[in-house]
Amino acid sequence: MQTIVKILFGLIVFGLSCLSPSASAQEKAAYFQKPTIAFSGFLDVYYGFDFNQPPDSHRPDFLFNHHRHNAVDINLGLLQAHVDGGKYQANLGLMVGTYPQQNLAHEPEWLRNIFAANVGIALIQDDRLWLDVGIFESHIGFESALSADNWTLTRSLVAENSPYYLAGAKLTWNPSTQWQLAALMVNGWQRIQRVSGSTLPSFGTQTTYTFSENARLNWSTFIGTDDPDKTRRMRYFSNSYGQFQLTEKIGLIAGIDVGFQQTAKGRSDHDVWFGTVLIARYAFSKTWAMAVRGEYYRDNTEVIVTTEQMEGFETAGFSANIDYNAHKNVFCRLEIRWLKSSNAIFAKNTTMSHNNVLLIGSIALRF
Template sequence: MQIKNWLSGLFLFSAFTSYGQEDQDTTKAKLRISAYIESYYSFDPKKPSQHQKAAFTYSHHRNNEISVNLAMVKLAYQTERVRSNLALAAGSYMNANYAAEEGIYKAIYEANVGYKISKDGDLWIDAGIMPSHIGPESAIGMDNINLTRSLAADNSPYFETGVKLSFQNSDSTWSIAVLALNGWQRIQLPEHSTGLSFGHQIQYKPTESLLINSSSYIGKEGADSLRMFHDFYIQVDFNERLRLLGLFDFAIQQRSQGLKNAKYWTAGLQAKYQINNRLHLNGRMEYFKDEQGIILAATSTALNSLYGASAGFDLRLVDNLIWRVEYRYLQANTDTFYNRDTLSERRNNTYNTAITWRF
């Protein structure tokens, strides 16, 4: 049934874009079809009987099982003044991150349309389901430094639904956006929500080798709870071989029943080193602190801090086909990981491998 919905959606989108070209300069209109597939295997030496990783993991989260993290087909249409994207997807990433959505929404990776307001300037308004404006990582693993997602990425939005007004100056050194959203990683506005959420993004790129990003989110997370979140990261290419990415996220959230406001934060450093055109090395160190259990309590009420480290390599087999290998270590302040059938481990080791292909 889901495949039928996919095909119907793609057919309708193709018909829409074909019709749109009749009223525009077809020499400038571009319709592009692309796809992405990422298959992976994650091995835990403790061999837990369940195949699900800890509840704070939302990508590559199946254990001791060959799985597909993301399989996606995308149509992108653009003219000088109009742009639109439709992407349908399946995989363990979709199952975990879209669990709160209903029906066909569970298969929509992206669905948006944009209009260029200013004929001369780069000022756009976009509406629909879009990639998140928060964080340097996305669901498309090939575009990220490391194979698995960081604790920061897995516990902040991968996607969002709303309206975005964005501007980029003539030399692309500054990009600015303001957003009105349907909550924290949601397509449909939750029933308990009392209104829209809001956000901003500012990116400064003075050179090709330096990117500085500031993003925020503010919105209701319950009847009497307000979340204020800020994401900051810097990406530096020191030369053609070495890339470093430093990240710091901080959040304050109101709590019900007159409790004191809660805070959580995360910091991380990622690195990528190119040996040659085919082989890259990568690594990551990260820390997540959530004293009041706003995010991490889904795993254990006593869990309030996590430390992680990973190391791996990427091998480009052919153009757009990459084999990735990674070792990941996680350590919690309390028993968080399974050893066979028992939740009795503070430390977790996994060995991960993936094949990614974009075409």
């Protein structure tokens, strides 16, 4: 931990050293200008009916959003404050709902309502290099915890089973308007607090190339562990996706996840998991749109997805949703989703099923 602190301190000193005596008064003042504070919020209220009617009213544990069956509930209620000081910034977000209850269940109770808590500083004068430290959204994937930012109401299997958030330090460099590069040192695979008994930080990278406002490619990685030192198995993960606006009305997103983890400490063989998703969206108008999604996820040794049968996880799915934007900040959505697994992993009354069908509606408000 002391090494991490020294590295971060050195980077901050480097950024402040750019304010040499020869720097203009305007450049120096930019670091100490009076900050502005902006507040925002988000609320996603939903009702979902799982046709398997699980006995405990909870949907499968590998689905972290919209987790309740046959109940009106809050998936995510979020209040955020953003401080902009020109050459520095800070974010604090506090949340409630079934999403944080499910997704942060492994964190200490006092941390489970934190959506974001980070500070950042520009390390060079042209603002192209930033260091952010704290709790922040993950660099992996194209789907946010905020449903209004996504093309589908529910999240894909690849999104639900890769990190939504990380804690540590992130260095972001924008060498041009088209390229963005990032390097991360974090506490682990979706961890605010590091796993007990682990002293090894985890690392990540992100490379984004934006061809135009209509086309973008992204590649993100994670290298680290989710084990204590005594049983440490190294994990290597790659997430790639492309997002394309083919016409004014038609959009397409395609993503692939591949992960490897040592079968045991010191072993050269690895367990492998794989996932892919394809989403097509059609906008009828400024207020009406629809999207369809096909997806597949395989984790034969259950590195990421754990089922009650422990026979491996292999699931394909299809969904279709219709969206109505009653106002620029109000999002009304209806979705039907079908999942089919190679094993009977879905609770159905007192039995288990290979299939799962969900009908869900949501009204979300951004303010």
